[in-house]
Amino acid sequence: MKNFQYLVLLFLLLGYNTSAQNPAVSLEKKIEVLLNKMTLKEKIGQMNQLSADDMESNYKEIQKGMAGSVLSITNPEIANKAQKIAVEQTRLGIPLLFGRDVIHGFKTIFPIPLGQAASFNTELVEKAARVAAIEASETGIRWTFAPMIDIVRDPRWGRIAESCGEDPYLTSVMGIAMIKGFQGKDLSDPSSIAACAKHFAGYGAAEGGRDYNTTNITERQFRNVYLVPFEQTVKKANLATIMTAFNANDGIPSSGNEFLLKQILRKEWSFKGFVVSDWASITEMVDHGFGSDNKVAAEKAINAGVDMEMVSGSYVAYIESLLKEKKISIATIDDAVSNILRIKFKLGLFENPYVKGNTASVFYKEEYLELAEKLAEESVVLLKNETQILPLKKPKTIAVFGPLADAPHDQMGTWVFDGDKSHSITPIVALREKYGNDINIRYEPVLKYSRDVDSTGFDKARKIAKEADVVLLFIGEESILSGEAHSLSNLNLQGVQSQLLTTLAKSNANLITIILAGRPLTIENEVKQSKAILYAWHPGTMGGPAIVNLLFGKANPCAKLPITFPKNIGQIPMYYNHLKTGRPANGSELQLNNILVEAAQTSLGNKSYYLDSGSDPLFPFGYGLSYSTFEYGKTTLSNTVLKKGETLVVTFTLKNVSNYEGTEIVQLYIRDIAASVALPIRELKNFQRVDLKPGEKRLIQLKLSIDDLAFYGIDMKKKVEAGKFDLWVGSNSLAGEKVCFEVQ
Ligand code: BGC
Numbered sequence: 118m119k120n121f122q123y124l125v126l127l128f129l130l131l132g133y134n135t136s137a138q139n140p141a142v143s144l145e146k147k148i149e150v151l152l153n154k155m156t157l158k159e160k161i162g163q164m165n166q167l168s169a170d171d172m173e174s175n176y177k178e179i180q181k182g183m184a185g186s187v188l189s190i191t192n193p194e195i196a197n198k199a200q201k202i203a204v205e206q207t208r209l210g211i212p213l214l215f216g217r218d219v220i221h222g223f224k225t226i227f228p229i230p231l232g233q234a235a236s237f238n239t240e241l242v243e244k245a246a247r248v249a250a251i252e253a254s255e256t257g258i259r260w261t262f263a264p265m266i267d268i269v270r271d272p273r274w275g276r277i278a279e280s281c282g283e284d285p286y287l288t289s290v291m292g293i294a295m296i297k298g299f300q301g302k303d304l305s306d307p308s309s310i311a312a313c314a315k316h317f318a319g320y321g322a323a324e325g326g327r328d329y330n331t332t333n334i335t336e337r338q339f340r341n342v343y344l345v346p347f348e349q350t351v352k353k354a355n356l357a358t359i360m361t362a363f364n365a366n367d368g369i370p371s372s373g374n375e376f377l378l379k380q381i382l383r384k385e386w387s388f389k390g391f392v393v394s395d396w397a398s399i400t401e402m403v404d405h406g407f408g409s410d411n412k413v414a415a416e417k418a419i420n421a422g423v424d425m426e427m428v429s430g431s432y433v434a435y436i437e438s439l440l441k442e443k444k445i446s447i448a449t450i451d452d453a454v455s456n457i458l459r460i461k462f463k464l465g466l467f468e469n470p471y472v473k474g475n476t477a478s479v480f481y482k483e484e485y486l487e488l489a490e491k492l493a494e495e496s497v498v499l500l501k502n503e504t505q506i507l508p509l510k511k512p513k514t515i516a517v518f519g520p521l522a523d524a525p526h527d528q529m530g531t532w533v534f535d536g537d538k539s540h541s542i543t544p545i546v547a548l549r550e551k552y553g554n555d556i557n558i559r560y561e562p563v564l565k566y567s568r569d570v571d572s573t574g575f576d577k578a579r580k581i582a583k584e585a586d587v588v589l590l591f592i593g594e595e596s597i598l599s600g601e602a603h604s605l606s607n608l609n610l611q612g613v614q615s616q617l618l619t620t621l622a623k624s625n626a627n628l629i630t631i632i633l634a635g636r637p638l639t640i641e642n643e644v645k646q647s648k649a650i651l652y653a654w655h656p657g658t659m660g661g662p663a664i665v666n667l668l669f670g671k672a673n674p675c676a677k678l679p680i681t682f683p684k685n686i687g688q689i690p691m692y693y694n695h696l697k698t699g700r701p702a703n704g705s706e707l708q709l710n711n712i713l714v715e716a717a718q719t720s721l722g723n724k725s726y727y728l729d730s731g732s733d734p735l736f737p738f739g740y741g742l743s744y745s746t747f748e749y750g751k752t753t754l755s756n757t758v759l760k761k762g763e764t765l766v767v768t769f770t771l772k773n774v775s776n777y778e779g780t781e782i783v784q785l786y787i788r789d790i791a792a793s794v795a796l797p798i799r800e801l802k803n804f805q806r807v808d809l810k811p812g813e814k815r816l817i818q819l820k821l822s823i824d825d826l827a828f829y830g831i832d833m834k835k836k837v838e839a840g841k842f843d844l845w846v847g848s849n850s851l852a853g854e855k856v857c858f859e860v861q
Pocket of ligand 1: 218262315395396601
């Protein structure tokens with residue numbers, strides 16, 4: 118940063134016309150000019166973010182120049198009032214930046230991010246983020262605290278709902294798509310909102326899935342797994358901001374982690390945006406025991422490279438004295454303020470500080486709702502479809518049960534502050550609207566909400582189920598059971614939902630279960646008892662019509678799991694891209710009930726697995742069925758030896774051998790057989806969506822560049838190591854015919 122400023126000065130001395138020829142240089146010049154005019158107090162003010170809880174006191178702070186940003190104002194009049202004070206009543210008139218958690222929609226709510234990731238559809242995901250930005254910016258919000266690109270391998274962690282799942286590649290491409298949507302073509306467009314990739318870093322690895330808990334990620338794991346989506350979004354998506362995480366990794370809280378923030382983010386990746394702390398995560402370093410008081414915490418955060426403090430006020434309280442005591446330097450403060458001003462300039466806030474405030478007409482537009490419906494359709498995963506019971510073939514009577522058939526609030530999912538449930542269309546409403554005239558639809562929720570334990574309605578339900586051709590059961594989780602601070606130690610269905618399912622399965626063989634949830638639940642028994650299972654996550658405002666379209670074949674499921682589904686809680690952590698072990702299981706291992714009584718102990722021939730639940734999950738990463746059936750032809754490679762700068766072209770035929778037009782998401786996985794360190798058993802490196810008409814056959818090509826094979830090996834340098842590789846293309850992370858190639 119400093120070097121860059123010197124360069125700018127040099128150019129100026131040489132008579133270089135900065136503003137006309139080079140917009141980037143002129144931006145840096147603007148920052149420099151403004152910074153030079155700022156007093157220390159004004160600089161500190163820019164580094165401080167206030168929360169909208171108490172606007173009367175905020176107005177006073179803003180007038181004193183003690184705020185750079187306010188989070189969670191959603192009323193344009195209040196935003197304009199606060200902005201007017203900043204622009205007209207402070208010495209330099211630096212505009213405020215208004216932030217908000219716009220996670221999966223602002224008013225029009227799209228599926229939770231985990232559901233969006235299941236679509237493997239970056240185009241739709243980008244469009245959804247664009248809609249969220251358009252709606253949010255209308256109220257003055259120009260900054261969202263999204264996307265959340267934490268890698269998560271533990272469904273107990275409630276925040277898994279906000280993530281794109283367990284895979285670094287999928288999370289990277291989804292994160293890039295979301296950032297592109299939020300930030301638009303140019304940040305200065307009034308409908309663009311700055312994105313904030315979070316939480317930097319490793320937060321998703323909380324021990325035991327308990328939110329805010331410690332992580333112990335090694336540097337290699339960081340670089341090869343957890344940091345990948347951050348590096349990719351910084352390098353490929355012009356990411357504006359990054360948020361530090363709550364967790365301490367190896368004893369170092371993220372908001373005080375100089376190695377992550379300075380060495381990796383700024384030095385290695387050349388990040389030019391600004392870093393904001395998470396909510397009070399700076400002063401919480403005192404609770405971590407990483408500093409004796411808030412002053413020490415502020416010192417550590419500033420020196421680590423946190424530019425803006427979210428709400429905890431320690432920068433305002435202590436920067437002046439820390440400077441006097443020479444615990445921090447003015448150069449560090451100048452860097453932080455420059456980083457913040459850079460984004461404010463890029464957002465065009467100096468030219469356009471106010472919002473028009475003519476809001477309601479731009480919310481819930483027809484085209485937004487259509488997009489929300491389409492994305493919901495593409496996010497619902499068909500996990501089972503025995504006897505091809507789906508799509509439904511004109512049943513005369515349908516019995517509908519369950520607490521989530523008509524739950525307009527819960528179907529929106531976690532992190533919805535602005536979406537209005539009165540706009541949600543629930544499955545039962547959609548079903549009646551679309552088929553109410555032709556089909557006899559009988560509806561009994563039986564349970565009022567997912568945790569309800571009152572089974573008095575079971576008898577009636579049994580009777581209704583017996584008389585129906587088909588039973589639709591909508592169960593799962595209320596939205597409040599996932600999200601921040603909502604971790605669970607038991608992932609079975611809550612309340613008496615499982616008992617309801619068993620009752621219905623005994624009453625009618627045609628039981629179709631639709632699960633709405635913020636995370637993978639342990640549903641092994643429920644899968645066995647149901648003829649078909651649709652996993653709908655929390656599908657958002659238009660979840661109802663989307664599910665009904667899928668049930669009746671107006672839409673064909675194509676989503677794939679972005680996360681492994683364990684059979685039971687004891688299998689966690691279970692993720693597809695785990696490292697190889699010395700004793701990999703192959704499915705032929707001894708089962709618990711086959712062990713002889715008083716059998717002699719031996720370690721010979723033993724494998725890495727559980728006696729009581731094997732080594733496989735219930736459903737693997739990448740899994741998902743369709744009404745179509747796809748046949749993969751033989752895989753051929755453009756070359757069997759790959760050298761520097763080369764790209765491998767993987768070719769195969771894909772045929773739709775069914776009567777349904779459908780989309781297959783073909784996935785390309787590799788395994789590096791031997792390297793300087795143990796590597797994953799399989800890694801997703803590419804995927805492609807292929808639409809095929811009934812009977813259609815097409816030649817598919819997927820590319821793999823040699824650079825895609827790079828990783829941080831024994832010397833902690835990113836490079837490709839020579840050697841043999843396995844490669845698969847297939848419909849999930851356990852499928853595909855293996856082919857081999859070599860890197861020289
Ligand atoms: C969460 C962040 C969020 C912030 C602001 C925190 O509790 O961890 O993800 O952006 O609050 O609402």
